[in-house]
Amino acid sequence: MHPLLQVKKLNIQFHTDEVRVNAINGVDLTVPAGRAVAIVGESGSGKSTVMMAVPRLLPGNAIVDGEILFDGRDTVKLSEKDLRALRGREIGVIFQNPTAYLNPTKTIGQQLIEPLLYHHMASAKAAKQQAISLLDQVGIADPEARFNMYPFEFSGGMLQRVMIAIALIASPKLLIADEPTTALDVTIQADILVLLKKLQRERGMSLVFVTHDLAVAAQLCDEVYVMYGGMVMEHLLVKSLVHESKHPYLRGLMQSIPRLDGPVERLPYIPGNPINTTQPMPKGCIFQERCHARMPVCDERPPLVGCAEHHEVACWLAQNGGIS
Structure with a gap:
């Protein structure tokens, strides 16, 4: 299936008089035509930023380098006139707060x-x-x-x-839904998700669903990109989430989801705090300070590479045989 959207080596920074925010740090992702793709991560991981860059809804100087190929056209290089012709017609966006x-x-x-x-x-x-x-x-x-x-x-x-x-x-050919159910109660949220899934399939359009909720992503989408600190940590099919996730960050997120089919226990959590993107990005793995499986090689940043069909991971341990 050919890709409708390809993001390649995208870097985005926001500048103020006092700080520089390294919001997106070399993101690669692909959205095939007619597929539903989720982008998941903590608040501040860059998931909304990377998708708002697609129709160029960011400050003009935010994109430092990289390509955003939509239907073969690099939106980074499009004129404002061409972008206006694209927005709303070929790319639709559902924002977080309708009011x-x-x-x-x-x-x-x-x-x-x-x-x-x-x-x-x-x-x-x-x-x-x-x-x-x-x-x-x-x-x-x-x-x-x-x-x-x-x-x-x-x-x-x-x-x-x-x-x-x-x-x-x-x-539109592509619908970007930026956490559209965050402020809704669970009953209305379920209705909206069913509606989005129905419309996406009936119209054959591509859908990118931005969310912090893995359960919502699994319900609606075909594949998932997991982001942390403005980078993609893992990309895999939804059906592989439970048993085939490999990155310690994704494994930690999965383990922290409450279960209804077992005894009530204290939920595990990922120690530490998210990386501070106002500081220079470390040369090594950006998750290593919070990782239980940290190794000396983690002082060198792992690339995002394929470990199986439709499965990519940016982790030295996962690339060398798995996680204990």
Whole structure:
């Protein structure tokens, strides 16, 4: 299956008057056409940053080097005019907080049809009909009446459904969902996940789901990239998560998930604190200060290499026979 998106050796930095943040440090990842891919990691691991770089929704000087090949075009080199033609039409984005994204002075309908009108994809009448149909598809009751309502008249779950509709209205090839269920209760979260999975499969589009929740990633996606300190630690298929994960970081995350099928025990945890990306990046493995399996060779940074089909890991121990 050919890749729709390829990120190659991407480095991103944010600068202030006082510090430089090394947000992304040589990330490589691939999103095949028609597949659902999760990017997982702790807060501050860089998972949202790397995906916001795809449609260039970052400060202009943030990308230091690297390539972001979307459908064969390097978005790093595209002009602002070409990027505007790409955003919303070929790349849709669902943001974390719909109340911060949606304009409170415009109706839901006005905001929903805007991508179609901006990209000259439909007349106002046809756009309205398409928007009402899409509102119905994403589970909005009485879509004709809701079309003329304002964001404050919707619940959080309904607003998230509206955000999904806005991201899908132009039938993009790639949908980026940046932690779209974080602020929702578990019942609404489950509904949104089922909806995203259904729409992704029906439309045959690629989906990148950014989350800190491994269980959510396993429910929705085909494969997972695990990030730490702005780098990819492991990439594997979802079906391999439980029994074939190799990196100590991913193994630690897996072991810290509560189980419902056994006795109540104190959960294990990963000691220490996440790496400080405002400091110069170490030459060795960036996880070694928190790793129970640290070795002398870890003073040299391990590359991300394949250890099996559809499985890559950046760990010297995992590359030399596994983890104890």
